[in-house]
Amino acid sequence: MSIRLVVLKPFGGFKRGDMIINPAEVAKILASSHSSFVVRVSSAEG
DSSP states (O other), rough: OOOEEESSSTTTTTTTTEEOOHHHHHHHHSSSSGGGGGEEEEEOOO
């Protein structure tokens, strides 16, 4: 199971509804001030 992010509020070139699946990008966003602009979702897909 992998963690993905769904954008709630636009930032840094992402728009509302975008899904971020790159693990490095997910980690970078969660460690930044933009972490409140996304929600985490679990995915059964790799």
